[in-house]
Amino acid sequence: xxxxxxxxxxxxxxxxxxxxxxxxxxxxxxxxxxxxxxxxxxxxxxxxxxxxxxxxxxxxxxxxxxxxxxxxxxxxxxxxxxxxxxxxxxxxxxxxxxxxxxxxxxxxxxxxxxxxxxxxxxxxxxxxxxxxxxxxxxxxxxxxxxxxxxxxxxxxxxxxxxxxxxxxxxxxxxxxxxxxxxxxxxxxxxxxxxxxxxxxxxxxxxxxxxxxxxxxxxxxxxxxxxxxxxxxxxxxxxxxxxxxxxxxxxxxxxx
Amino acid sequence: xxxxxxxxxxxxxxxxxxxxxxxxxxxxxxxxxxxxxxxxxxxxxxxxxxxxxxxxxxxxxxxxxxxxxxxxxxxxxxxxxxxxxxxxxxxxxxxxxxxxxxxxxxxxxxxxxxxxxxxxxxxxxxxxxxxxxxxxxxxxxxxxxxxxxxxxxxxxxxxxxxxxxxxxxxxxxxxxxxxxxxxxxxxxxxxxxxxxxxxxxxxxxxxxxxxxxxxxxxxxxxxxxxxxxxxxxxxxxxxxxxxxxxxxxxxxxxxxxxxxxxxxxxxxxxxxxxxxxxxxxxxxxxxxxxxxxxxxxxxxxxxxxxxxxxxxxxxxxxxxxxxxxxxxxxxxxxxxxxxxxxxxxxxxxxxxxxxxxxxxxxxxxxxxxxxxxxxxxxxxxxxxxxxxxxxxxxxxxxxxxxxxxxxxxxxxxxxxxxxxxxxxxxxxxxxxxxxxxxxxxxxxxxxxxxxxxxxxxxxxxxxxxxxxxxxxxxxxxxxxxxxxxxxxxxxxxxxxxxxxxxxxxxxxxxxxxxxxxxxxxxxxxxxxxxxxxxxxxxxxxxxxxxxxxxxxxxxxxxxxxxxxxxxxxxxxxxxxxxxxxxxxxxxxxxxxxxxxxxxxxxxxxxxxxxxxxxxxxxxxxxxxxxxxxxxxxxxxxxxxxxxxxxxxxxxxxxxxxxxxxxxxxxx
Numbered sequence: 001x002x003x004x005x006x007x008x009x010x011x012x013x014x015x016x017x018x019x020x021x022x023x024x025x026x027x028x029x030x031x032x033x034x035x036x037x038x039x040x041x042x043x044x045x046x047x048x049x050x051x052x053x054x055x056x057x058x059x060x061x062x063x064x065x066x067x068x069x070x071x072x073x074x075x076x077x078x079x080x081x082x083x084x085x086x087x088x089x090x091x092x093x094x095x096x097x098x099x100x101x102x103x104x105x106x107x108x109x110x111x112x113x114x115x116x117x118x119x120x121x122x123x124x125x126x127x128x129x130x131x132x133x134x135x136x137x138x139x140x141x142x143x144x145x146x147x148x149x150x151x152x153x154x155x156x157x158x159x160x161x162x163x164x165x166x167x168x169x170x171x172x173x174x175x176x177x178x179x180x181x182x183x184x185x186x187x188x189x190x191x192x193x194x195x196x197x198x199x200x201x202x203x204x205x206x207x208x209x210x211x212x213x214x215x216x217x218x219x220x221x222x223x224x225x226x227x228x229x230x231x232x233x234x235x236x237x238x239x240x241x242x243x244x245x246x247x248x249x250x251x252x253x254x255x
Numbered sequence: 256x257x258x259x260x261x262x263x264x265x266x267x268x269x270x271x272x273x274x275x276x277x278x279x280x281x282x283x284x285x286x287x288x289x290x291x292x293x294x295x296x297x298x299x300x301x302x303x304x305x306x307x308x309x310x311x312x313x314x315x316x317x318x319x320x321x322x323x324x325x326x327x328x329x330x331x332x333x334x335x336x337x338x339x340x341x342x343x344x345x346x347x348x349x350x351x352x353x354x355x356x357x358x359x360x361x362x363x364x365x366x367x368x369x370x371x372x373x374x375x376x377x378x379x380x381x382x383x384x385x386x387x388x389x390x391x392x393x394x395x396x397x398x399x400x401x402x403x404x405x406x407x408x409x410x411x412x413x414x415x416x417x418x419x420x421x422x423x424x425x426x427x428x429x430x431x432x433x434x435x436x437x438x439x440x441x442x443x444x445x446x447x448x449x450x451x452x453x454x455x456x457x458x459x460x461x462x463x464x465x466x467x468x469x470x471x472x473x474x475x476x477x478x479x480x481x482x483x484x485x486x487x488x489x490x491x492x493x494x495x496x497x498x499x500x501x502x503x504x505x506x507x508x509x510x511x512x513x514x515x516x517x518x519x520x521x522x523x524x525x526x527x528x529x530x531x532x533x534x535x536x537x538x539x540x541x542x543x544x545x546x547x548x549x550x551x552x553x554x555x556x557x558x559x560x561x562x563x564x565x566x567x568x569x570x571x572x573x574x575x576x577x578x579x580x581x582x583x584x585x586x587x588x589x590x591x592x593x594x595x596x597x598x599x600x601x602x603x604x605x606x607x608x609x610x611x612x613x614x615x616x617x618x619x620x621x622x623x624x625x626x627x628x629x630x631x632x633x634x635x636x637x638x639x640x641x642x643x644x645x646x647x648x649x650x651x652x653x654x655x656x657x658x659x660x661x662x663x664x665x666x667x668x669x670x671x672x673x674x675x676x677x678x679x680x681x682x683x684x685x686x687x688x689x690x691x692x693x694x695x696x697x698x699x700x701x702x703x704x705x706x707x708x709x710x711x712x713x714x715x716x717x718x719x720x721x722x723x724x725x726x727x728x729x730x731x732x733x734x735x736x737x738x739x740x741x742x743x744x745x746x747x748x749x750x751x752x753x754x755x756x757x758x759x760x761x762x763x764x765x766x767x768x769x770x771x772x773x774x775x776x777x778x779x780x781x782x783x784x785x786x787x788x789x790x791x792x793x794x795x796x797x798x799x800x801x802x803x804x805x806x807x808x809x810x811x812x813x814x815x816x817x818x819x820x821x822x823x824x825x826x827x828x829x830x831x832x833x834x835x836x837x838x839x840x841x842x843x844x845x846x847x848x849x850x851x852x853x854x855x856x857x858x859x860x861x862x863x864x865x866x867x868x869x870x871x872x873x874x875x876x877x878x879x880x881x882x883x884x885x886x887x888x889x890x891x892x893x894x895x896x897x898x899x900x901x902x903x904x905x906x907x908x909x910x911x912x913x914x915x916x917x918x919x920x921x922x
Binding site: 055057078081082083084085086088090092096098099100101105108109110111112113114115118121157 | 841844
């Protein structure tokens, strides 16, 4: 398997020399091409910091992150924007759709930021829309869509540019359980049928059980790793729950 | 921490947020001082007595307008401070959550307003004092006064007045802020973020139809004032103005729909970079600001026209005196006070003072000219012409051919030749001139005062002057063959004279002497005199008057419009932070984002101005036709001055808005 993302001993500190907080502490992991990986951890475990570092929204204090053969910790300025634009796709907890644009235009925006040819856009968008089952929603505005529909539009926007890596930050966080299930199935499809590599951050075991591999993080370090292997989703869910209880109860905000 | 300390820190922190507030205040203070210090500015100038009188009048007028201006500025400042309050709602919410009383929060705000007010007052006055040095040179030029000596101008009176007015404005602002704070609810302050807005755009069909209707209405309004220039009635004018207002409103109402419809159909542009985002932003802004944009557009239209007209009046009038006053002095009797003996004595006395003078006789006997809906009606008996049109001009006076030709030679105008049964009309007023051409061209026969019938001796009216004047205001005098009128029809005699000297002092001395003689010979009540220097002063005064009032009101209108647009745009940017953050996450370059922001703010600023400029083209054409003083001279300098004023004020507001917004969306 070709390695797509390699994280090499990264650290991230906050605060001053006298009062140092290590959000990410000497963490290493890698993701292969075509994998669907979930990162689980309680709040404060460093999972969001890790995601921010990968998405280049934040900078590491030390260590390296390779996407393909490029060390993205050395990218600056326009190269950084270019990387974010062309190699990454995002799905956020709060959808982050532009409320002034229709669903179609929201998806098209990701392409037009890359200066994609206009005549190619329509075909691409329609194809993705059909694949993700949102073709009937394209002309609607975000306020006319439900949370689940919005998130599937956001997923379409993330994958339309054919990025090397799709980063999802608590994608089911703002959804009811039915919509969450539908979205996760969509993400599995993206992974299995379209070959998208997805790195998802979540604290919800159910959500994580849709991934092929789950990495548990605690206090900025990798605590454990689970491979789905041949297990069914339900069995995998059980395994995840076991680790979670080992970690100390629910990985929820209120522990 | 004391209230003062918190306020001071807040100020330091949000000093750039205050930029637009501060700039508006400072400009207001500055303008207020400059225009109210006119009186002091003119004291160092060697002005003639007449000019002084006009300055006095000007000062009174500006005083009156200043009250209105203070209200406008007060409104603007309250508007701006409400924006500041909204922007800082979360900060205030935090104070309240920490247990601070509303009174204390109000006190913090009070100190802040006081500090920013004091700072802008000081800066505005500094700029005002500096600017008034420049304007006093301008005033000197305007009144054509010699700058005998330059001295530093400082008007304590204007200073006090500015201080007082703005102190009052601040009190009102503080009052409003306190009310705003005390009425606000904590929950609303904390959730001051705008909730997902519903886009209730117009139905595309309605938008398209409405848009083209607005273009049609505006086009028709332009057509009304331009094509019918020659017989625009009060009614047509009112209709055109109403249509203009309705059309403008309709234009901005449907603009958003059209913008999206049009832009999204040009897919090559719409889906390039952030264009789709920018267009939608613009459309939503246009949607929510229809009334503001329409009103601002009309205000700018008014400002442009007034500025161009007033600046042009200045250039036109000064040339006019030279042209329309071909002699230096004129004396005659007022209506029905003619006395042949007294006139004879005056003629002798003036001849003893000056070699170069002449006198001529004017007869009463002309005709009444009026315009019906279509036809030009001529009535030699001065009877009421029933249907009243746009104008109705009585031509009451006549001179005979020999007199006119002597006068024409004296003035340097063309002489004429008439047969025994011919008449013509002398005029230099464009507006009526056209109608004389119609009358003469149609061969209209006249029997003036019931005497023998005359036919036109020329195809067109004769361009020329009979009385000296500061303007082209000879609306018409009939020329009849010699002997047509006798002494029985004599109305008055007029003496005109030229001076041998051109020096200003000597001329003024001569004016005084000859006016005294006229009053002595004819009687103080009967004597009517005009002198070229007097008229020059008066017309300069008139033009200065027009220019000042127009500049004052124009600048205030401009500031108001620009400030409102700027604040609207800034609150928009504050609301849009989330959207820009999203674009950045999607990988949009800073450059792309800046360009989108620039385009959005730029187009929002340009739209009302562009329509106002288009409006002002027919507006100016019409004004040029009606105000004959505008007909002379090119409009280019006036237009340039207007562009400079707009560029400086509007441009500054645009730049402040752009840079503040850019910083906001980066937060």
